Amino acid sequence: MILSLLACIDARAPVAMPVRFEGGSPDLQLEAGAIHLDRAELEVADLRMESAPVARWLPSLVGTATAHPGHEFAGSVRGELLGSWTLDLVGPPTDLGTAEGWEGDVATASFDAGTLVLAGTWTGPEGSIPFDLEVEVDRPIVGVESLFSLDADEPPSLSLSAHVDHALGFVEWAETDGDGIVTAADGTLRNTALFGITSSTSWTLAQESP
Amino acid sequence: MFLLLPAALAEPEPSEQVVVEQRSAPASAAQRDLDASDVVAMPGRSTDDLLRATRGLHQSAHSGHGKAFQYFLRGFDAVHGADIAVSLEGVPLNEPSNVHGHGYLDLHFIPRQLVTGAVFRPGIARAEVGDFGVAGSGDLSLGMAQEGLQVQVGGGTDRSGSIAMGFRPEGRGAGSFAWLDAEEGLGVGPSRHWRQVRAGVGLDGTLGGTDLRAFLLAYRGDFESPGVVREDDYASGAMGFYDAYPSSGSGRSARALGAVSARTRLPSWRTDTTLWAGWRALELRQSFTGFYEHPDTGDATLQTQDGLSAGLSSKVERAFGDALALAGGFDARLDLLGQQEAGIDVDGAVWDPRIDTRIAERSVGAWVAAPTRPLDWLSAEAGVRVQHFTIGLDRTLDSGLGVGKAQANAPVLAPRGIVRLFEDGPLTVFGSAGRGFRSPEARGVENGRAPVSISDGGELSAVLHAVDALQVRGGAFGTWISNEIVFDHAAARFLTTGRTRRLGAYGGLTLHPIDAVSIDLDVTGTDGRYTASREPIPYAPRVLAVGQLTTKALVTGPLVWTAGVRSWWLGQRPLPGGFASHAAFVTDVTARATHRAWTFDLDVDNVFANRWRDGEFFYASHWDPGAPVSALPRRHFTAGAPFAVRLGIGWRLR
Incomplete structure (x- = not known):
């Protein structure tokens, strides 16, 4: 038994992996009409990949973490790419940089979101309506599907994708104030656009096919 | 090199001899008894280092010279003492519900020169062992080995100096002494400054056939803590191996402990009663994450505790001929603690008071054991301990938000037993099994019944002593915990981590090529895992190999040598999250x-x-407030003891 314990522990190795952003088409066909995007940009920062949670906590009345050697858990962050970018949601693929991480399975991803800028034309049964809006998202987008493994021997190339059609599918484009252009002040547009862009299913972080 | 010189043998001077009380028969081949010479021959600076003599124990000093070590034994990460019960002359030393860790075991207050012996018992089989006896237990003997006035001074390349004075009256036992020592050092590298002062008095004597004993120890220590270094900072050259981040930590520790005991020995009866009381103050400043949680103020915390403790223990042994004896005892203790925890900024000012708690913790235990020897080749000892904890606390959290009082009870029943075969023969076989337990940590209890950590273990071992010059030992052990309860003071939460099991084996030998020289080799391997996931238990050593060459009273020319060369190899340890340490x-x-x-x-x-x-x-x-905050886990390390040489000279007047 002791001999088996003498063997090296198969520990996680560091992994470096390129990450790029994949935008979508500027022309979207939604249930409620069609959209042509002249401009769709989102400020984002600090992409993080996390493993599935493993801890089960009992209720406690005492305070917050004050780290100390002896941590039972290392934390769930498996990979990370720090930085800030303005993503062109309908532009060509963009290299975001090289993320660093540790070997293992990834379950979800998150990143911080800043200002969302959308400009284009919505065309529906009522005709075409231009829109031009700027929404301060200012919150993290969490729970992004990221089902892959990080392997130091075969480090993956990762692709962050925005599903703009899904994100804008929540918007009621017809609810306008009649001034001929849809802005963030019109109806529920700001809220529905915010909801859509921060929806975890509007994004995917995936391993690119070899 | 002096160890290799041809040497004549000599008996130690009579005044160097210390009568080491006959301890109870061992429960396994892993038990280790140290006499005064063994203590001198055990490398290390402080009394805490003596615990390394426990077979299978590894200890880590992660916060400077003055804070309790972190202990690992047989697959247990005992943190600062939560799973190892250690006593001094029968007085329990673990601190229940200490603000920094349950069972906090800080032996810095005991002058190492006053330790005249020790017994360390991995595993749990004796009914006498109480709270924190989960992975093992130990007891230290206190006294002054030599008569007369003794003065020692020393210094070392770790920029340290020390002075010690002691006095034992001529004709009095080792328990009669007066002691004072002080040491100060800067250490190797920044943020390692420490200063310690210890004093003690002891008195022993006999009155009407009863051995009486009293001692009082007092201690004050101040220390800096280098904390951790990030591996990537070390690799990039931003930090040296023995560097420290600014405001990495510091502490103050003070303790007084006094006891009075009476021991009666009659042909068939033995009684032993000890009354003890202690005062404790502890203050720890620490930051292991820099500015990660709180980028503006920093994550440093201040933990303070003051408290009074008192206890009484008594035991009675009655022999009924040679084949049967009965033993029983009880122990009780009361701890009255006040403790606070707060976030502090880089200047040490409190910005976030988090916990302010008053704790009253009572523990009452009783045990019985029946050592029997029905046959010449068979002896056994069946026992049981019952224990009850009552914990009351009055909490105030989060800047005055009162949480109110809580009262919790925790009863425990712990059966234990030992079997020895062929005790007087060349091959002695031991079998033992027992239940160990750890009291609930006060900060986490709610009203009602509090969780007690229970471990059930067994061990089978043997000692082969066919010739005087060689003893060979080995054994296998297992420990099972139905639901491991961890108070993670990193996150300040109770954590249930499920069922665990620890399976291990050990082997070793003691060789006496000549009477004055012994060579000890011990290897302990433990595979500790969560039963359901098969994941390894983090931090616990898997393999620890120790070798020691010891000389006692070895004469070379005009000099009498007592010395020890001790090497240990610690294999890789599993770390949380699937990582591993270096060997x-x-x-x-x-x-x-x-x-x-x-x-x-x-x-x-x-x-x-x-x-x-x-x-x-x-x-x-996150140690650079100006840089982006990374949430990716990083390897951190605490630097192990560096190379250092210390010299000392002592003079004794009889």
Whole structure:
């Protein structure tokens, strides 16, 4: 038994992996009409990949973490790419940089979101309506599907994708104030656009096919 | 090299001899008894280092010279003492519900020169062992080995100096002494300054056939803590191996402990009663994550505690002929504690008071055991301990938000037993099984019944002593915990981690090539895992190999030598999250040469100057407030003891 314990522990190795952003088409066909995007940009920062949670906590009345050697858990962050970018949601693929991480399975991803800028034309049964809006998202987008493994021997190339059609599918484009252009002040547009862009299913972080 | 010189043998001077009380028969081949010479021959600076003599135990110093070590034994991460019960002359030393860790075991208050013996017992089989006896237990003997006035001074390359004075009246036992020592050092590298003062008095004597004993120890220590270094900062050259981040930590520790005991020995009866009381103050400033949680103020915390403790224990043994005896006892203790925890900024000012708690913790236990020897080749000892904890606390959290009072009870029933076969023969076989337990930590209890950590273990071992010069030992052990309850003071939460099991084996030998020289080799391997997931238990050592060459009373010319060269190798340890530590190999040396009234001491830490990582941890930290905050876990390490040489000279007037 002791001999088996003498063997090296198969520990996680560091992994470096390129990450790029994949935008979508500027022309979207939604249930409620069609959209042509002249401009769709989102400020984002600090992409993080996390493993599935493993801890089960009992209720406690005492305070917050004050780290100390002896941590039972290392934390769930498996990979990370720090930085800030303005993503062109309908532009060509963009290299975001090289993320660093540790070997293992990834379950979800998150990143911080800043200002969302959308400009284009919505065309529906009522005709075409231009829109031009700027929404301060200012919150993290969490729970992004990221089902892959990080392997130091075969480090993956990762692709962050925005599903703009899904994100804008929540918007009621017809609810306008009649001034001929849809802005963030019109109806529920700001809220529905915010909801859509921060929806975890509007994004995917995936391993690119070899 | 002096150890290799041809040597004649000599009996130690009579005044160097200390009567070591006959301890109870061992429960396993892993038990280790140290006499006064063994203590001198055990490398290390403080009394805490003596615990390394426990077979299978590894200890880590992650916060400077003055804070309790972190202990690992047989697959247990005992944190600062939660799973190892240690006593001094029968007085329990673990601190229940200490603000920094349950069972906090800080032996810095005991002058190492006053330790005249010790017994360390991995595993749990004796009914006498109470709270915190989960992975093992130990007891230290206190006294002054030599009569007369004794003065020692010393200094070392770790920028340290020390002075000690002691006095034992002529004709009095080792328990009669007066002691004072002080030491100060800067250490190797920044943020390692420490200063300690210890004083003690003891008195022993006999009155009407009863041995009476009293002692009082007092201690004050101040220390800086280098904390952790991030591996990537070390790799990039931003940090040296023995560097420290600014405001990494510091502490103050003070303790007084006094006891009065009476022991009666009659042909068939033995009684032993001890009344003790202690005062404790502890203050710890620490930051292991820099500015990760709180980028503006920093994550440093201040933990303070003050408290009074008192206890009474008594035991009675009655022999009924040679084949049967009965033993029983009880112990009770009361701890009244006040403790606070707060976030502090880089200047040490409190900005976030988090906890302010008053705790009253009562513990009452009783045990019985029946040692029997029905046959010459068979002896057994069945026992049981019952224990009850009552914990009351009055909490105030989060800047005055009162949480109110809570009262919790925790009863425990712990059966234990030992079987020995062929005790007087060349091959002795031991079998033992027992239940160990750890009291609930006060800060986490709610009204009602509090969770007690229970471990059930067994061990089968043997000692082969076919010839005087060689003893060979080995054994296998297992420990099962139905639901491991961990109070993670990193996150300040109770954590249930499920069912665990620890399976291990050990083997070793003691060789006496000549009477004055012994060679000990011990290897302990433990596979500790969560039963459901099969994941390894983090931090616990898997393999620890220890070798020690010891000389006692070895005469070379005019000098009498007592010395020890101790090497240990610690295999990789699993860390949380699927990571692993580095292996470590360290050799330490201690040597004492005595010439008439003079003693000359040499200690060499880390002879080969290995840059070994004492502790390794994976978590996210942030030490540069101007840089982006990374949440990716990083390897951190606490630097192991560096190479250092210390010399001392002592003089004794009889």
